[in-house]
Structure formats: C-alpha cells, structure tokens
Amino acid sequence: MIFVSDLDRTLIFSRRFLIPGNIILVEKAENREISYMTGQAINLLKEIMKAIVFIPVTTRIVQQFKRISLFQSDIVPEYAVTSNGGRILVKGEIDEEWDSCIMKRMKDVLHPSEIFQKFERIIDSCRVNSCRLCDDMFWTVIMEENYILEEELYNYINWASNNKWKILLSGRKLYILPEFINKWNAVEYINRKLGYKKIISAGDSLVDYELLKKSSLAFVPSHGEIRKYMEVNNIKEDHIRFTESTGIMAGEEILRSLCEYVKSEKK
Structure with missing residues (x-):
C-alpha cells in the first residue's frame, strides 16, 4: 500500500490557517516562517510511515521541497515527486531515468x-x-x-x-x-518499481484531481477547490472522501482517517 499526498493546503499549511494549539513549524526560508503542521499530524504521519510507503507529491520544484525541514530530518521518505510530476527524487537525488524520459518528451512539444x-x-x-x-x-x-x-x-x-x-x-x-507532466504519471512510474496494488492519495486542488480520481482511495480537505468542482459538475466518486474539518485540522483528520484505514486493512 502506498500513500501519495499533495503538501500545501493538504498536509502543510501557511500562517493564515493557524489555530491555537500544538502547532509545529516545518518550513523556513531564510528568516521567514512558511509552513506548519499540528504536532498530532506529525505523529500520525510517523505512524503511517511505519506501516506503509509515504510519497510526498507536490507542484513545488526540488529546492522548494527541500526547504521543508520535516522531510529532511524527522520524516525522510525514500521517494518524492516534485515539479508536478516532472521530477522524482530517490533518497534525495534526482531519478535520472525519469528525468531522461521527461526531457525526451519535452522535445516532442x-x-x-x-x-x-x-x-x-x-x-x-x-x-x-x-x-x-x-x-x-x-x-x-x-x-x-x-x-x-x-x-x-x-x-x-x-x-x-x-x-x-x-x-x-x-x-x-x-x-x-x-500534457504528460502530471502527478499520476510519476506515481505510476514509481509503483511499477514497487509493485503495490493499492494507491491511496490526498490533495486539495484541481492539479491533484487526476491523481485522486485514479487512486484506490482518496482524501480531500473540505476547504479545497475539488469539492466545489465536483459539486458544480455533479461528479460522483465513491472512493473520494471529504474531511469534516477545514484548514490545518483537515490535514490532521486526513492522517487520522488513513491510520484507521491502514489498521482495518491489516486485521
């Protein structure tokens, strides 16, 4: 089982989403504080990583992803997808095979x-x-x-x-x-190497929609634009679950729901 998740506004949040409580800074740039998670969300993600593979999937470029200190120290995923699927990191280094594939296809457009x-x-x-x-x-x-x-x-x-x-x-x-640069293509490439049958995803924006749609199970924070998009277009996807909470607590809710799902699957 793999958990692939968008980051900004899905798992990590800017200052405007903060609420009182145990909030942990997870990203800085120079002297600016940028992104946060709840302490409980971090603990839940650690528990998830003990049980299944976690792959961050983001539109950020590599340098922006590496600013997130949490994923460079406390929680270090083996794989990460950046640049909306244009780049894949394996143990912090660019996957040259995927990079070569993307560069070759760039010549055709x-x-x-x-x-x-x-x-x-x-x-x-x-x-x-x-x-x-x-x-x-x-x-x-x-x-x-x-x-x-x-x-x-x-x-x-x-x-x-x-x-x-x-x-x-x-x-x-x-x-x-x-057209060929998207999060799902990169995740599919990684999973061809790993061979898992079930892909669980999370994301908040239309950039994530294809990834969510093709996953076995997907979690979406209710503040995200996907909920409105699906409602306006009368789209029903039984495997896509929306959070009850919004903002930074939606990120924690996603991880708690995933923890419960993983435990139920292992019984």
Whole structure:
C-alpha cells in the first residue's frame, strides 16, 4: 500500500490557517516562517510511515521541497515527486531515468519559451501579477486578486491544448504544463518499481484531481477547490472522501482517517 499526498493546503499549511494549539513549524526560508503542521499530524504521519510507503507529491520544484525541514530530518521518505510530476527524487537525488524520459518528451512539444510568447500577448488583459518558469518544464502564473477570465485566455487554452499543453487554474495560480507532466504519471512510474496494488492519495486542488480520481482511495480537505468542482459538475466518486474539518485540522483528520484505514486493512 502506498500513500501519495499533495503538501500545501493538504498536509502543510501557511500562517493564515493557524489555530491555537500544538502547532509545529516545518518550513523556513531564510528568516521567514512558511509552513506548519499540528504536532498530532506529525505523529500520525510517523505512524503511517511505519506501516506503509509515504510519497510526498507536490507542484513545488526540488529546492522548494527541500526547504521543508520535516522531510529532511524527522520524516525522510525514500521517494518524492516534485515539479508536478516532472521530477522524482530517490533518497534525495534526482531519478535520472525519469528525468531522461521527461526531457525526451519535452522535445516532442513546443518549447516553454514558445508557449509563453503566445501567453505574453494576453498578460495585460488577464491581470497577471508574476510568471515563473519551473525547472525549464512548465510555467506558474500568479494572477491578481481581481483577475477575470477573459475570452483571450479561453482562446489561449484552446491553442495550448492543440499543441499538447494544458492550462490548470488553481485559485490565483495558473499552471501552463505539457500534457504528460502530471502527478499520476510519476506515481505510476514509481509503483511499477514497487509493485503495490493499492494507491491511496490526498490533495486539495484541481492539479491533484487526476491523481485522486485514479487512486484506490482518496482524501480531500473540505476547504479545497475539488469539492466545489465536483459539486458544480455533479461528479460522483465513491472512493473520494471529504474531511469534516477545514484548514490545518483537515490535514490532521486526513492522517487520522488513513491510520484507521491502514489498521482495518491489516486485521
């Protein structure tokens, strides 16, 4: 059994989600405190790792993932998926076989610079705050608070799709990615080596949806956009379970529910 989980807003949370109680800092950048978990969530994750394989799966690039001190010291997973599936770490080092596969496929699609040149023409109308190329594979675009989905953006989405790129909007973040770069593909690659029959996942955003949909069992924090997306589109997935709590306590609830599930499966 494997547990693959998104990190931000699923297991780890920024200051805006904090509540009184036993809250542990798990990530710093220079002098800035960035992410937290409850002490109980950390203990539950340690218990889970004694019983099954845990693989963090994140859209963060490698350097951002390695800022999370928890996963460099107290809880050190053998595998981690970063860059939305574009990179795989094995014992902290880049999996060269997967990297070679991704780089080879990148040659079969438009170069990221070409994809962005087209996007630059509509930046002003889309109210973009910032843009960043991640690992020379995909773009992360931060929209302004009051952004509007103009017709130009929909036209761009269709053009990108025709060129084997996809656009995912998650809150204010807009991801421009090659179609083959996704979390599920990376997890499937790892599991071909490990050979487990059951994959359990957790995630909060539309970037995680394919991973959640294809898993045997999936947990989703109720504050995440997936719940609204499924309700609006009348999507029913019996294996996807939503938390009762929100915010940082949803992360703890996911881990507690998983602990109970693992124990029941081992009886």
